[in-house]
Amino acid sequence: MSYDYEALLQRGFSKMPEKVFKSSKYETPKAEVAAIGSKTLINNFKEIASRLNRTPNHLLKFMVRELATSGIVEDSRASLNGKFSKEVIDELIIKYIKDYVLCNSCNKPDTKLAKEGRLTFIVCEVCGAKNPAKTLT
Numbered sequence: 001m002s003y004d005y006e007a008l009l010q011r012g013f014s015k016m017p018e019k020v021f022k023s024s025k026y027e028t029p030k031a032e033v034a035a036i037g038s039k040t041l042i043n044n045f046k047e048i049a050s051r052l053n054r055t056p057n058h059l060l061k062f063m064v065r066e067l068a069t070s071g072i073v074e075d076s077r078a079s080l081n082g083k084f085s086k087e088v089i090d091e092l093i094i095k096y097i098k099d100y101v102l103c104n105s106c107n108k109p110d111t112k113l114a115k116e117g118r119l120t121f122i123v124c125e126v127c128g129a130k131n132p133a134k135t136l137t
């Protein structure tokens with residue numbers, strides 16, 4: 001199951017640049033992944049979320065939807081049901097950055113999410129653009 005997903009990811013992400021962020025300040029955080037039984041732990045989950053200026057719960061919501069699984073945030077880490085490789089998790093972080101962190105107008109990561117009713121917008125602190133983000137349900 002997870003292998004199929006990995007193959008899928010590799011195809012989908014093959015066109016992506018290796019580094020999402022140009023400046024080192026925004027170097028893409030890498031997941032510290034550990035497999036415990038049938039679960040996957042991301043030990044530095046809170047740190048990843050805070051580096052991206054997002055809440056751990058929002059990042060988790062994205063990951064469980066993308067992986068079609070469930071999971072919880074416990075202390076500083078996340079626990080996902082199912083076995084997922086570090087590569088898969090790292091690719092998901094990059095996808096999350098593209099979908100929920102980078103400004104669609106100027107491509108800078110200095111943004112925040114603003115909720116308006118049922119819609120979420122990515123509001124850029126650099127150029128002031130406000131672009132709709134994909135809905136996470």
Ligand SMILES: [Zn+2]
Nearest residue numbers: 103106124127
């Ligand atoms: Zn911008």
